[in-house]
Amino acid sequence: MSTQTKPNKKELTREKNQTLILDAAEQLFSQLGYDGTSMSMIAKEASVPKANILYYFKSKDGLYENVIDRIIAHWNLGLDNVSPDDDPAHVLYNYVKSKVILAVNQPLQSRLFASEILRGAPYLQNYFRANTRPWVKQKVDVFQAWIDADKMDNVDPYHLLFTIWSTTQYYADFQAEVLLVMNKLEYDETDVAQITQSIAHIILKGIGLKIPEQREA
């Protein structure tokens, strides 16, 4: 919106190239981590001279931050517009389901975040403080309202949220282990339903809720 006044040729090619670079960087950082990825690898993957990357993004750090920022922008944490009046079973079931779908279908971004947090979240600290923490606080308050209204068991809302995050993201971040243990090459169509069903069963029943009727997709 700031540069909407000039849809020049320059602007267009610049954004095209930046997108090209960011796509390549996202893929490589996700697979190999920050330290495991070099600027020349990104350049080669994006079919762009290395110096051009340094022209658009001032450093490797800058590029990495841009990659993370872009993912965050696309990434809706879900569970929005949830209120104490809602039915916890439906809300949580849908949340689990959407997280499992995300984990199975788009594991790269989840893994990028995971490796970032593993190293102490150097680039995500500020984001967590400014965004995630208040977001979590709000959901936790709703959970607590449900508990107070006897809609569900008295389970610490923070740990309930961590339980949902951990169980669902596990299938993205630790995909290699899951597949090795289950002796599979990749997830198949039935896995999403099977995983969702198992997790939802344990968690919902585990906090005193009933699993909602499932409508055909």
Place this chain on the structure above:
Amino acid sequence: MSTQTKPNKKELTREKNQTLILDAAEQLFSQLGYDGTSMSMIAKEASVPKANILYYFKSKDGLYENVIDRIIAHWNLGLDNVSPDDDPAHVLYNYVKSKVILAVNQPLQSRLFASEILRGAPYLQNYFRANTRPWVKQKVDVFQAWIDADKMDNVDPYHLLFTIWSTTQYYADFQAEVLLVMNKLEYDETDVAQITQSIAHIILKGIGLKIPEQREA
């Protein structure tokens, strides 16, 4: 046992130095990852010339493999000697509890494994195939026996195991996120009990079990 016949001075100093190096390497690899750790950093941390490390361990890869092997050797997966005759509630409660204690008190090794699996488990594949997979198979069979005997709900045993692993390890691998979200600097004494309680409540109740009476520690 092969060189037990010669407890020379040489042997002693060799093992002492190897341990020194492995300790330093384990710590650094855990914190910074494989690519983020350099041989000279390890040398400095172990107070040993870099060339000496290359003398004992032929390459960085070799050292890394030795670090992983040593952790695996120390690492008992727990849940051993479990049989269909056991009480699932007690067995699983104790398993969750021991995993939480491990996650909170010794997160470094957990994180080393996590970052290894994140990258596709290049060094752990063989281990998983040879050890973890059969280990899992055995536990899964016991879980299934419990299900068949109506001792617990019919939840896919693999996903039940993944649920236990993910929820407990989360507090080690994603410690940075947990602490940031909860606005803490570190885990305190009450956290282990609180985490154990929350996870055990959800999972045990979630598969139709009762939480065992808790005896004072």
Place this chain on the structure above:
DNA sequence: TTAGTAATTGACCTTTCGGTCAATAAAGAT
């Protein structure tokens, strides 16, 4: 005492890293 083996380490090698720079090309404004 001495011959032989294992351990130690400073110096050095090649490669690759992130990053700079100057020269050139392309585009927009006048």
Place this chain on the structure above:
DNA sequence: ATCTTTATTGACCGAAAGGTCAATTACTAA
């Protein structure tokens, strides 16, 4: 047409990476 600004890129830089090597030291077995 010309001037100014922005993009593009090959060549290059110092630092640090993993690893080698040869010379020296420490130890053991005869």
